[in-house]
Amino acid sequence: MSLLYHIGRYFMLLGEVFSKPERLSIYWKRTVEEMDLLGVKSLGIVSLLSLFMGAVITIQTKTNIDSPLIPQYVVGFTVRQSTILEFSPTIISLILAGKVGSTIAAEIGSMRVREQIDALDIMGVNSAGYLILPKIIATALINPFLIIISMFLSIFGGWLAGTLSGIISSSDYITGVQYDFDPYIVTYALIKTVVFAVIIATVSAYQGYYTTGGTREVGISSTKAVVYSDVVILIANYLLTQLLLL
Amino acid sequence: MIEVKNLSKSFGNVEVLQDINTTFVKGKVNQIIGKSGSGKSVLAKCIVGLYVPTKGQVLYNGESFHDMDKDQKKQLRQEIGMLFQSNALFDSLTVMENVMFPLKMFATMSEREMRERALFCLKRVKIEGQGKKFPAEISGGMQKRVGIARAIAMKPKYLFVDEPNSGLDPQTSIVIDELIQEITEEYETTTIVITHDMNSVMGIADEIYFIHNKRLWWQGTRPELLKSDNQELQEFIFAGSLMRQVRKAMKSG
Ligand SMILES: Nc1ncnc2c1ncn2[C@@H]1O[C@H](COP(=O)(O)OP(=O)(O)O)[C@@H](O)[C@H]1O
Ligand SMILES: [Mg+2]
Numbered sequence: 001m002s003l004l005y006h007i008g009r010y011f012m013l014l015g016e017v018f019s020k021p022e023r024l025s026i027y028w029k030r031t032v033e034e035m036d037l038l039g040v041k042s043l044g045i046v047s048l049l050s051l052f053m054g055a056v057i058t059i060q061t062k063t064n065i066d067s068p069l070i071p072q073y074v075v076g077f078t079v080r081q082s083t084i085l086e087f088s089p090t091i092i093s094l095i096l097a098g099k100v101g102s103t104i105a106a107e108i109g110s111m112r113v114r115e116q117i118d119a120l121d122i123m124g125v126n127s128a129g130y131l132i133l134p135k136i137i138a139t140a141l142i143n144p145f146l147i148i149i150s151m152f153l154s155i156f157g158g159w160l161a162g163t164l165s166g167i168i169s170s171s172d173y174i175t176g177v178q179y180d181f182d183p184y185i186v187t188y189a190l191i192k193t194v195v196f197a198v199i200i201a202t203v204s205a206y207q208g209y210y211t212t213g214g215t216r217e218v219g220i221s222s223t224k225a226v227v228y229s230d231v232v233i234l235i236a237n238y239l240l241t242q243l244l245l246l
Numbered sequence: 247m248i249e250v251k252n253l254s255k256s257f258g259n260v261e262v263l264q265d266i267n268t269t270f271v272k273g274k275v276n277q278i279i280g281k282s283g284s285g286k287s288v289l290a291k292c293i294v295g296l297y298v299p300t301k302g303q304v305l306y307n308g309e310s311f312h313d314m315d316k317d318q319k320k321q322l323r324q325e326i327g328m329l330f331q332s333n334a335l336f337d338s339l340t341v342m343e344n345v346m347f348p349l350k351m352f353a354t355m356s357e358r359e360m361r362e363r364a365l366f367c368l369k370r371v372k373i374e375g376q377g378k379k380f381p382a383e384i385s386g387g388m389q390k391r392v393g394i395a396r397a398i399a400m401k402p403k404y405l406f407v408d409e410p411n412s413g414l415d416p417q418t419s420i421v422i423d424e425l426i427q428e429i430t431e432e433y434e435t436t437t438i439v440i441t442h443d444m445n446s447v448m449g450i451a452d453e454i455y456f457i458h459n460k461r462l463w464w465q466g467t468r469p470e471l472l473k474s475d476n477q478e479l480q481e482f483i484f485a486g487s488l489m490r491q492v493r494k495a496m497k498s499g
Contacts, residue, residue, distance in 0.1 A: 115334040
């Protein structure tokens with residue numbers, strides 16, 4: 001079906017999601033559960049990826065700019081800039097789209113094909129709000145923390161790789177990390193992160209919510225959730241970068 | 247009482263139901279029968295408002311569902327209990343929590359009163375010992391009972407049951423059927439049961455609605471059903487060997 005149809009239906013679903021909830025206390029309880037499921041449980045993979053990401057940037061920067069004319073601290077500076085501007089907010093969000101997005105689509109999709117969403121609707125519960133809103137709030141609240149942790153660990157991973165392999169001294173690296181620091185880049189990164197979090201939660205929920213058929217279709221929705229989240233994140237990344245940095 | 251007027255439903259170009267007109271009676275077990283794929287579930291989903299009919303309307307006690315505003319629909323929905331073909335229990339919640347769910351969403355009761363009501367419903371369907379288990383940990387028949395308990399938690403005026411016997415052994419089927427019949431009498435619900443199981447029809451149906459060729463082909467009571475000379479209806483009800491024997495016995499007096 002046409003792209004316009006999906007975009008229209010996506011925004012109509014969002015309208016449902018943000019309409020009046022039945023019981024706020026229940027929504028809040030569900031949000032906390034989702035923060036655990038979608039956020040805290042992603043901490044391991046995010047940490048691992050970030051450490052190695054920083055390590056690789058350090059080694060690559062060092063081997064690529066190994067000239068006596070360029071000061072040593074440039075390595076630390078490069079790791080900091082690329083981590084904060086792009087690697088942590090964008091790459092980690094893409095990874096989270098894979099992990100969190102597929103979880104969301106599979107959960108909501110299987111509820112759809114097993115008539116559980118119909119059951120909610122029949123009871124008079126706003127099923128879109130009940131199922132999706134806690135996920136949006138949870139990811140939008142928890143992803144910035146994940147990304148900040150990722151930033152620290154990436155920069156730390158760079159330091160670790162640099163000093164362990166002896167390609168750069170600890171003090172040079174730290175000088176570079178602190179060099180000409182503009183806190184605005186963190187703000188920029190966190191704005192991106194929140195936007196990406198909302199994209200992951202809503203695009204994936206959309207795929208799950210409109211699943212038709214059976215378990216096979218749930219799998220297809222889950223894959224689509226990741227692919228479309230990634231595509232929308234990349235487009236949003238381009239637009240936000242123009243908007244916020246130019 | 248639920249009235250259906252000139253109801254048609256199409257998906258794209260495919261028409262599933264055409265010009266259905268009928269009334270479902272309060273305090274009775276109204277059974278919709280028909281072959282698989284004949285549109286029974288679609289009809290039920292049009293009636294409860296999960297699907298929007300392409301044409302026609304559904305009246306609840308004289309009020310058109312379509313014309314109700316959001317709050318009125320919500321109010322009405324709280325008076326509807328539905329047992330789904332796939333049970334549709336929430337699998338991350340325990341049996342007890344499933345039954346308490348509609349109460350937690352809507353009822354103005356204390357936590358204790360909710361528990362008491364839920365326990366009462368579980369007792370009513372005779373599975374009060376299973377409250378702490380998760381749906382995946384109990385048998386299909388018990389899941390149906392939990393579904394019924396959840397459906398009656400809010401003391402519904404309208405009860406919808408989609409294929410209550412699918413996947414159940416004959417004995418358990420009868421127990422579930424009887425439960426549906428008893429609850430219909432106790433709560434005086436307008437009960438609509440969808441089935442293609444003739445055992446269930448012969449067991450509990452007060453009024454029977456036969457869907458065939460997109461239409462409401464035939465409607466009547468159990469005695470009328472057996473006497474009917476409607477060709478397509480006959481083919482449907484006497485498709486099974488047991489029912490054929492019933493016919494033989496009837497003919498030989
Ligand atoms: N959401 C839908 N979209 C398109 N076709 C549907 C949908 N739901 C049901 N149908 C079609 O309507 C027909 C009747 O289905 P259904 O009412 O489920 O049959 P049954 O009588 O077995 O309950 C089937 O051919 C089915 O494919
Ligand atoms: Mg059906």
